[in-house]
Amino acid sequence: GAVVSQHPSWVICKSGTSVKIECRSLDFQATTMFWYRQFPKQSLMLMATSNEGSKATYEQGVEKDKFLINHASLTLSTLTVTSAHPEDSSFYICSASSLQGYTDTQYFGPGTRLTVL
Amino acid sequence: AQTVTQSQPEMSVQEAETVTLSCTYDTSESNYYLFWYKQPPSRQMILVIRQEAYKQQNATENRFSVNFQKAAKSFSLKISDSQLGDTAMYFCAFVDAGNNRKLIWGLGTSLAVNP
Numbered sequence: 593g594a595v596v597s598q599h600p601s602w603v604i605c606k607s608g609t610s611v612k613i614e615c616r617s618l619d620f621q622a623t624t625m626f627w628y629r630q631f632p633k634q635s636l637m638l639m640a641t642s643n644e645g646s647k648a649t650y651e652q653g654v655e656k657d658k659f660l661i662n663h664a665s666l667t668l669s670t671l672t673v674t675s676a677h678p679e680d681s682s683f684y685i686c687s688a689s690s691l692q693g694y695t696d697t698q699y700f701g702p703g704t705r706l707t708v709l
Numbered sequence: 710a711q712t713v714t715q716s717q718p719e720m721s722v723q724e725a726e727t728v729t730l731s732c733t734y735d736t737s738e739s740n741y742y743l744f745w746y747k748q749p750p751s752r753q754m755i756l757v758i759r760q761e762a763y764k765q766q767n768a769t770e771n772r773f774s775v776n777f778q779k780a781a782k783s784f785s786l787k788i789s790d791s792q793l794g795d796t797a798m799y800f801c802a803f804v805d806a807g808n809n810r811k812l813i814w815g816l817g818t819s820l821a822v823n824p
Contacts, residue, residue: 624810635800635814636754683752689810696742696804698812700754 595619596688598701605676606709613671613704615686621666622688626698627659630683642669666691676708711736713803715815722791723823729776730786730818732801739763740806743777743784748817749797757799760784791822 642648648661687698722728
């Protein structure tokens with residue numbers, strides 16, 4: 593149980609284009625979803641927290657207009673990197689916490705590797 | 710500020726042996742949760758074990774167990790009968806029950822299990 597999927601697993605795009613990453617909770621309803629960025633050999637950096645039907649809460653220093661987050665349902669959240677630039681290249685990971693059971697526990701997707709040329 | 714410290718950047722262990730990874734944390738809260746996550750080379754973050762601060766009993770999951778010392782704010786992970794598949798980065802994390810469920814992460818310990 594508690595499976596989270598992410599799509600795509602990797603994407604290469606040209607500078608200036610937008611990329612959308614989907615995060616789905618497959619076997620549970622997620623009250624809250626989180627988006628992280630991870631640099632090589634480092635810990636996870638929280639970008640934003642989203643609750644279904646509400647605007648996302650962004651961490652300090654994260655550009656809201658660049659990283660658009662939509663939490664459309666209890667099983668789907670999307671992250672859109674707008675006007676991507678090479679410095680946005682990174683590993684993006686989503687997580688979700690369940691509506692029931694261990695509501696404090698985050699379950700992670702497999703991540704998306706974004707490369708901007 | 711709430712912090713999580715993992716003082717061992719890298720560790721290694723022989724297959725079938727036991728290894729302990731250290732984690733300390735700092736918080737003024739009384740109600741919180743602690744986690745160990747594993748990130749193998751695939752980079753999929755996997756929950757290893759979870760501990761509720763109000764429970765004195767140490768959590769166990771098969772070969773994985775924790776030594777939770779609340780007064781000392783210590784939360785170490787013991788891996789018994791280490792297997793090659795245990796090779797991974799291990800992250801200790803903390804969440805304050807009332808803090809919008811945001812995880813506070815340690816910097817991780819890279820564990821290599823050698824044949």
